[in-house]
Amino acid sequence: MKKKFVFNGIKDFNLAHIFECGQCFRWNPVEDENGNVELDEFGNPTGAYIGVAGAYAARMQFQDDTLTIEATGGDESFWWHYLDLDTDYGVIKRELRKVIPSYVLEERGDSEANLSLLVKKRGSETRPQISIRILNQDKFETIISFIISQNNNIPRIKKLIEALCERYGEPISGSEELTADGRMLFSFPTIESVAAINPSELAEMKFGYRADYIPAAAKRFMEEGEPESYEDLIAYLGIGPKVANCIQLFGLHKVDAFPIDTWVKHIMNDMYGFKESDTRGMAQFAEERFGTLAGYAQQYLFFYYRK
DNA sequence: ACCCAGGTGGCTT
């Protein structure tokens, strides 16, 4: 039942960076018996992560350029693609270093988190590079997840998504062997099962005013077929410019998409002096300055500023 | 009590 994959010689890879840059909501560091997680000097979990991608659960560990995956399913190419291991992020970072300050691409500690970018003077010390990767996630899961994300915070988004999966998804057989406490993990519910949900159930589950949007989005996805373009996405109730860009970047792997959320507004104000209401100006700036790499740039900036 | 979180829809200028 349980499969094991080992990938050697993996560069530009860090589980904490990948799973905690806001692109996904179902991966968490594995806790010890006391519920603690070991952190490195920069405040990032150093050990294994456990979570779900599509219908498969997995536990991953990365050490000395070797990635080890224990999974309930999928094959080598599934996980390779999910983690975007075909892409050379060294090249991307080399290009981005020309257009964003180099310290954004470097590790830093939590104690530095809330300093203004304008007053920050990093000096010439060298630090490990941030090693984000843009995952190749399921489109439907990404749509529903980012509809839930609106005007919400990441811990609560994660809770709501887990509740949705536990109630409407399927238990993943073998996942109980991966969790520390024998707990089952659940697949993300299918399009059909989300379409069949009564919004009042979601309201009872504290989804708030998003409750109506979720089954409606699944129905639309079924009836109209998979959305491809920005215009397709923004036509959904509950999907505006920001969520549409997140879905393009994280669910369709359109890596020039540049989602502008509250954090990016803070960054663009702090770093480049944009008014926080001037999302149009920010988008144009990102397109001109970051071009085809705008999505990567956004992720590095988001990770840098939010940490 | 108030403000914020990976915002959007709808209504008014």
Place this chain on the structure above:
DNA sequence: AAGCCACATGGG
């Protein structure tokens, strides 16, 4: 096109 504001919920 741009500017308001309500929208559920929970944490600080």
